[in-house]
Amino acid sequence: MHKPPPQPAVPAIELHDLTLGYDRHPAVHHVSLRIAPGSLLALVGPNGAGKSTLIKALAGELRPISGAMSGLAGQRIAWLPQHSELDRSFPVTVRDMVALGLWHRVGAFGRFTAEHRRLCDEALAAVGLTGFEQRSLDALSGGQLQRALFARLILQDAPAVLLDEPFAAVDNRTTSDLLALLHRWHRQGKTVIVVLHDLAQVRAHFPLTLLLARELVACGPTAEVLTDAHWGRAQRMHEAFDDEAPLCAATPDTHTHPHTHAAEAFT
Ligand SMILES: Nc1ncnc2c1ncn2[C@@H]1O[C@H](COP(=O)(O)OP(=O)(O)OP(=O)(O)O)[C@@H](O)[C@H]1O
Numbered sequence: 001m002h003k004p005p006p007q008p009a010v011p012a013i014e015l016h017d018l019t020l021g022y023d024r025h026p027a028v029h030h031v032s033l034r035i036a037p038g039s040l041l042a043l044v045g046p047n048g049a050g051k052s053t054l055i056k057a058l059a060g061e062l063r064p065i066s067g068a069m070s071g072l073a074g075q076r077i078a079w080l081p082q083h084s085e086l087d088r089s090f091p092v093t094v095r096d097m098v099a100l101g102l103w104h105r106v107g108a109f110g111r112f113t114a115e116h117r118r119l120c121d122e123a124l125a126a127v128g129l130t131g132f133e134q135r136s137l138d139a140l141s142g143g144q145l146q147r148a149l150f151a152r153l154i155l156q157d158a159p160a161v162l163l164d165e166p167f168a169a170v171d172n173r174t175t176s177d178l179l180a181l182l183h184r185w186h187r188q189g190k191t192v193i194v195v196l197h198d199l200a201q202v203r204a205h206f207p208l209t210l211l212l213a214r215e216l217v218a219c220g221p222t223a224e225v226l227t228d229a230h231w232g233r234a235q236r237m238h239e240a241f242d243d244e245a246p247l248c249a250a251t252p253d254t255h256t257h258p259h260t261h262a263a264e265a266f267t
Helices: 051-058 094-106 114-126 142-156 172-187 199-205 228-240
Strands: 013-022 025-035 040-044 066-070 077-080 160-164 191-195 208-212 216-221 263-265
Touching: 013 051, 025 051, 025 066, 025 208, 025 216, 040 051, 040 172, 040 199, 051 160, 051 191, 077 142, 094 114, 094 142, 114 142, 142 172, 172 191, 172 199, 208 228, 216 228
Parallel strands: 025 263, 040 191, 040 208, 077 160, 160 191, 216 263
Antiparallel strands: 013 025, 013 066, 208 216
């Protein structure tokens, strides 16, 4: 039987008729759902389905056009955007970059102590980067950089972890090491949400899945969400979406959409 996580990570994340977009052009429409505390959830969908848009909004990087979102405001979030926007040419060592994960403990004027240094080295060891502490970032391979970014996430020790395609361009060995970290965070009761394309990986590692195609297609236990019928519907909904559509005039009170349904995710 599934053992519940020791403590709720963050409150349940609730989206109420959430519409997101850019320059008032909607990219994700009228999503309503609830994600239970401590969920390990994969966010999947066709290219351009709005996955990055949704996870950016969850991370607080994008303000909703309409609707409401609750559960993450005011919480510490460990957030890793797609193809990390880190400037690798910046002259900084691996340890210095990873140490930024301790910001919540050290603060702007705090002193970096021997204990902080030990925590950095421990995090680097956990991702297999012992010995790389003094390397500059531009001397890391793509996989090593991703490991270093995960070391920073470890130090952030946030109750919610949001990752956008963290295994793109990363080899199998690195992926499986980093997946083990996701499972560790899940066991610790954190809420972990990850944008992914590899459905075999999702089936093998993620108890819950959210399938998006500009609107919510389905959200719940992975085996129930990743069906041919749902994928077919996702493709049709995505193809039918008009990128040039003006902002939807419907209000949260009056709007009903045939394809949008509230879903509840359980750990
Ligand atoms: N900064 C932006 N400005 C304007 N439009 C954007 C911006 N970012 C994304 N979009 C548009 O929003 C829609 C959803 O894009 P998004 O990147 O969220 O999809 P995705 O599911 O993450 O795609 P992929 O699987 O290809 O990474 C697309 O039509 C995209 O062109």
